[in-house]
Structure formats: structure tokens, C-alpha cells
Amino acid sequence: MARHIVARTSEIPVGGNKVFDIAGRDIVVFHVNGEFFALLNRCPHEGAPLEKAACVARLTSPEPGIYQRSRVGEMLRCPWHGWEFDMRNGQSWFDPKRIKIRSYPVAVGSGEELQKGPYVAETFPVRVEDSYVIVEV
């Protein structure tokens, strides 16, 4: 797997996402409360673009009329038929063994660490303090 530096952390707002063409794949990177998740930008059901999905909370209900929210913003609800997926691993919420969105490891690295890598530090001399989102594909 190769590491691809895709964006500065500041380029993807909290609660938002951005789509990148990484090694020929359409990959969507979400920013949730300081963490980043990368998933293939297609729903495994009928192929909806997940960049348009709603970032929702996990909703559980111990009994009718009582609802509990947790993991706010970490669940993905497909823009078409509403299938829900866990952003951390792409697993579907209703049939985790069978249905899954392809997900990719994401890391955040500082400009300092990356300056010797494929990113040429000299090109951005004043930006070397920034953090970057790195997706492994």
C-alpha cells in the first residue's frame, strides 16, 4: 500500500468531507470531530455517492419511545435508500458480516515529519508546520 498525502487538515471542515482521486479510485475523506476516515465513494448497495451521505449518530432504542444517541457524526447514512454504515470500518450497521464499504487507513502527519517524504518541503517553505491527511491505498 502506498501512502498518499491528500490534503491539509484545514481543507476538510469538521463534519464535512472531500473527494479525492487516489490511484484511480474515487475516495471520500470525512472529518469527524478531529478524526479522519477514508471510504470508497460508492455505496455497496446501488452505488450512491457517499459524499452526499448524512453523517449521523448511532441511534439505539431500548424500548419504544426511548431513543439514545451516541458516536455523534460517526455513522454514515446513504443518500439514497438510507443504509447506515460505521465510518470507522465501513461495516453496514444492519448486516455487518455481509455488507461493507471499502475503507482505507488514514493518518495525520505534520509537515515537519513529511518534509523528507514525497512531499517536497521546499515547495511550501512557510507551510512546513501544517498537518496533512494521509490515506493508504
Add this chain to the structure above:
Amino acid sequence: MSDVIDRPLQGDEKPTATRLRIIDCDVHPSLHSFDDLNEFLPKRWQRHLKEYGSHLRTPYLFTTPYPRSSPLIARRDAWPPTGGPPGSDLAFMRKQHLDPLDVEFGILQVLDLFIFSQQNLEFGAAIQRAINDWQLAFWSHRDPRLKASILVGQDGTDLAVAEIDRCARSGEYIQINVSPRANEPLGRRRYWPIYERAQELDLPLGIHVGGYGGHAPTGGGWPSYYVEEHQSNAHTIAAQLASLVIEGVPERFPRLKIVFIEGGFGWIPSAVWRMDQHFERFRSEVPHLKRKPSEYVREHFWFTTQPIDEPDEARHLRALMEWVGIDRLLFSSDYPHWDFDDPRFAFKTPLSEAERQKIFNANARAVYKF
């Protein structure tokens, strides 16, 4: 089929289904605002619309009886960037739907203003006229792929027949649409003048699910949940199929073609088997029927595919399609609604090229005579 999608479609790679051009029998256009109708609606009814709005058989103005989880029951990605509701912007519809899916013809299905359920029949007829004209001016004339239907409220039968005649003169409409939830079951005699005219004009009768009639949508009363109500679309249509067949509509109008839209097709085999079985036992009650119900169904009725059933095993879907008949199925997407079916991925069972050709194009071409 692998459930884990690990490979995106590359550039111009076309999945098999779209190698043939698609006839999409269920595309929903929307009004930007009621003002779109002004040029087609007499002043008197414009005022009526502003002052009184709709008078339906259910509570609340300008909305479905309760909010549903997906605003305007639409795909989240279908809101036009220029504003306005999903389905209201032709340029965006072309870019998001007609062009990429290679839609040869898209049949418009208008749901605005609950056109079929207006209690004030004169107002309903005025709105139907306006919407019928608007379909041509705003859609068909701007994109010849988009085909309009003559929408009529069948409870004002004489008004409906007059509107059918008015529209048919233009030669531009491809079917006559009536509601699946009228005041009485669709097979009743009071609606026959509409069927008679449809047969004379050789225009198929389109029946799109949904809307609110004078009755609870299930035989058991009002459902508690949207999930439950959505389910009721299938049995409403099953009841209407039985009514049309058993009351003798196809027997009486032997050249009439009827298309059920958005009712899916999973329920058909058992409904037809049961009708046949009961027909054998009780045929003396219905001597006006000369043939088995299944024969009328196989000759007079077509069914659009969406929302497609998704059994765990692909072969079950396959068997279902064979029972219904590959030649009775017409592809529909329901764009831009939330339960949209993508023609490339909706059929999770193998189909031969010839079968695809029929479902995605040839069957509709024959029914609508494109």
C-alpha cells in the same frame, strides 16, 4: 455479486445494463413553485389556490399527513444546486439522471398538489389541466426525451373524459393517469367511461401508487409508521388489480392496456394464483368473466420494476421475474425519490442480454409505442 465494493467504475466503462438505452417509466418532475402554473391556470383558480389551497381527504395543507425521514421523499443528492425542490431543474435532471444513464425516454409522473385527491372536483380539474399543460411547456417541449401523461381525477368522470379529449388532440401525451386511491375500487362502473376513452384513443392507463384517497391505505386501517404505510402501496395495488380484473374491465375493454407504476412486482404471483383458484370455485358469481384472471393479467397489465425486491438469494428474484413474466416488466427508476433504483445495480440477479433488452427498453417501447 460481491457485497464489498472494492473497485470503482473506471472512466467510460459501462456496466452491461446501460449498453442499451433505457426507457425509464417513472421520473418525477416538480413545480418550482405554484407560480409555475399561473400561465395555465385561470385567475379564478389561482386565487382559489392562494386562498384555500388543496382540499384533500386528509388533514394538513401542502404536505403529506406527516413528515417522512427524507425531505420531499427525495435522494439527498438530488437537490438542484440552483435551489428549488428535487426534480424541478431540467438542466440538473439531465446532468444527474438522463445523460449518465443514457435514458432514451423518461415518462413523467407528477405528484404535486395531490392532483388526484382534490375533493373540489372543479378545482381538481383546473389543476389537472394546468399540470397537463405545464408538463409539455416545462418538460417535453424542452427535452423531447421526457414524455407527459394526461392526469385526470377519475372521481369527476365527465371532467376527466373532457380533459382526456382536450389533451389527446395534441397527440403528445403517451398515457392517461388515474389514481390508485379513488373513492371506489377502480373496477367500478362509474370509472368505465375513462377506460372506454383510453381504449378508443389507444392510450395505456397508468396507475402510479401513493396519494391519499378517502380510505385508510390498508384494509386494516391507518398504519402507525411510514415503513408500514410504504408497504401498503403493494396491497393497495393488489386490491386494484383484483377489482379491475374481477369487475370485468379487461373483459369489457379488450384492447385496454394498464400499467401499474411503483408498486413493485413481488406480490403478483400469489395475487394471481389466488384469483385463479377462487375463480375456479366461484365462477358462477362472476359469469361476466370469460377467462381465468391470470389470462387477463398476462394480456392487459404491465408492472414497473421499482421498488425492486431484494431477496437474500439472487435465484429467488430470478424465479419471481419468471413468474410475473419478463415481458410484463418495465424498468423504472423513481428518480429523484429516496427509493430510486439505479438500472446498473438494481437487478441483483443474472439476466441475459435479450431479457435486459426487454425490461429496459423493448417492453416499454411496445406498450407506449415509442
